[in-house]
Amino acid sequence: MTTAAFTQARMRALLPAISLFAVLVPILILQPATFSYFGSNLLLNLAVPIVFATLAQLAIITVNDLDLSIGPFVSLVACIGATLLVKQPWLGTLALAGCVLAYAAVGALIELRQIPSIVVTLGLSFVWSGLAIVLLPSPGGTSPEWLGAVMSFQTPWIAAPIIWSVLIAMIGHFLLMRSSAGVRSRAAGGNPRAVRRFGWSLVRNRATLYGVAGLFGVLSGLSLLGLTTSADANLALRYTLLSIAAVILGGGEFIGGRVSVVGAVLGAITLTLAASFLAFLNISSDWQVGMQGAILIVVLSLRVLLQQRNGDKQ
Numbered sequence: 001m002t003t004a005a006f007t008q009a010r011m012r013a014l015l016p017a018i019s020l021f022a023v024l025v026p027i028l029i030l031q032p033a034t035f036s037y038f039g040s041n042l043l044l045n046l047a048v049p050i051v052f053a054t055l056a057q058l059a060i061i062t063v064n065d066l067d068l069s070i071g072p073f074v075s076l077v078a079c080i081g082a083t084l085l086v087k088q089p090w091l092g093t094l095a096l097a098g099c100v101l102a103y104a105a106v107g108a109l110i111e112l113r114q115i116p117s118i119v120v121t122l123g124l125s126f127v128w129s130g131l132a133i134v135l136l137p138s139p140g141g142t143s144p145e146w147l148g149a150v151m152s153f154q155t156p157w158i159a160a161p162i163i164w165s166v167l168i169a170m171i172g173h174f175l176l177m178r179s180s181a182g183v184r185s186r187a188a189g190g191n192p193r194a195v196r197r198f199g200w201s202l203v204r205n206r207a208t209l210y211g212v213a214g215l216f217g218v219l220s221g222l223s224l225l226g227l228t229t230s231a232d233a234n235l236a237l238r239y240t241l242l243s244i245a246a247v248i249l250g251g252g253e254f255i256g257g258r259v260s261v262v263g264a265v266l267g268a269i270t271l272t273l274a275a276s277f278l279a280f281l282n283i284s285s286d287w288q289v290g291m292q293g294a295i296l297i298v299v300l301s302l303r304v305l306l307q308q309r310n311g312d313k314q
Contacts, residue, residue, distance in 0.1 A: 016250045016266040019299050023270050027277050034277070037159060043276040044161035045227060047269055048151075049074070050242060051165050052220035054250075054268040055172055057243035058259050059213040061252055062176070063189040063206050065110065065117035070217055071240035072128035073099070075233055077221025079132040082141025082231035089144075096222075100214035107210025111203045125240070132233035139232040143225050151226030169265040176261050185209050189257025245296045246271055270295060 033039050053070055060067040077099065085092030106124065110117050155163050176182040187195050188205040195202055220239070225231055249270060250263030274291045 013251060013260075013263070015299055015302060016260070016263040016270070019249060019295060020266050020270045020273075023273050023277075023295065027273065031277070037157070040159040040162065041154075043273055044159060044165075044269065045276070046224070047161040047272045048164050048168075049220045049224035049227065049236070050239065050246070050272050051168055051265050051268045052216045052223060053236070053239040053243045054246040054264050055168070055261065056213040056216035056220065058176075058247045058250075058252060058261065058264045059209045059216065060117070060121075061189075061244075061247055061254065062186055062257050062259050063107075063209055064255050064257065065121075065206075066244070066254070067121045067213060068118060068240055069121040069125035069128055070213070070220075070243055071237040072125045072132065073103075073214075073217045074221040074224060074236035074239050075231070076128040076132040076135075077218050078225040078228075078231040078235050079136040079141065079233060081147065081222050081225040082143065083135050085147075086142055086144055096218050099218060100211055103214025103217070104207045104211030107213075108203050108207040110210075111206040129233060136231055136233060139230060141231045143229045147222060147226040148229060151223055165265055165269060169262050172261040172265070176259070181208075186257040186259070189255075191257075242271060243268075245293075249296055249299050 027034055027043075031039075034043055053074055056070050057067055060070075077096065080092055080095050080099075083092075084095055106120060109115065110120055154160055176185065184195070184200055185205055185208065187200075188202055188209075192202055195205065221236070224236060228235070246267035247259065247264045249267030250260050250265070252259040252264060274295060278291055
């Protein structure tokens with residue numbers, strides 16, 4: 001790799017951090033007080049569930065699939081937590097474990113039958129939504145006390161959402177990018193033929209990553225419930241597109257198993273900040289979605305420009 005190509009590849013890897021900085025600067029100029037301890041807590045209040053949902057989507061994208069059901073799934077988990085987990089904790093725990101196993105089974109089915117993941121997960125989105133409505137026909141329920149205590153825990157000096165996001169990024173990066181199991185999982189998306197030659201099971205790989213996605217989805221739903229203290233069948237529907245945008249914003253690609261855990265977390269925080277700040281300014285939610293889309297378009301455009309410049313110099 002030439003020096004110019006290496007520099008451009010490095011710039012491309014830094015785009016998630018640059019996009020986060022580009023969002024932080026206007027916020028700092030317009031409302032410097034938001035960078036206080038209280039202000040950062042307010043802006044990043046919903047960062048943790050969005051980060052978990054983003055990592056769930058990242059696990060699916062690692063094997064070149066796309067999950068169109070993560071939003072309804074997170075809503076279902078929140079409904080389970082607000083009903084079964086409060087009234088019958090053992091049944092609620094079993095239901096959540098069943099959700100993770102169902103995700104793993106879906107991954108195995110997709111690999112065995114070679115069904116497009118978009119079709120399967122789109123159908124699942126209706127299943128998750130229907131189950132959530134059966135559990136909680138109207139908004140309500142309550143968060144378990146222990147869950148509310150965990151999500152309301154305040155860390156000294158630095159806002160808790162920042163601490164949790166950093167810890168999640170570090171653990172996720174080690175497990176997916178550094179561990180042998182993570183390397184095998186990413187290989188299933190980057191070079192499935194090599195995986196077969198080494199004798200590794202593609203069915204097991206895909207089922208494992210889908211199970212990991214289900215686990216992150218459960219953590220997203222529970223953390224969201226702990227923050228909102230009640231649930232709704234439509235609570236996290238926006239998380240589907242938001243999680244896809246965060247993964248792509250963080251440097252992930254739909255083919256080749258090319259993902260970045262740290263980049264995805266930065267992407268999730270960037271989109272959370274953009275939406276929270278506009279909400280703080282009492283700007284319509286439609287503009288919040290528009291701002292998130294604009295950020296994604298700009299970053300993707302910069303990535304394409306860097307690829308084109310790299311191709312011209314080669």
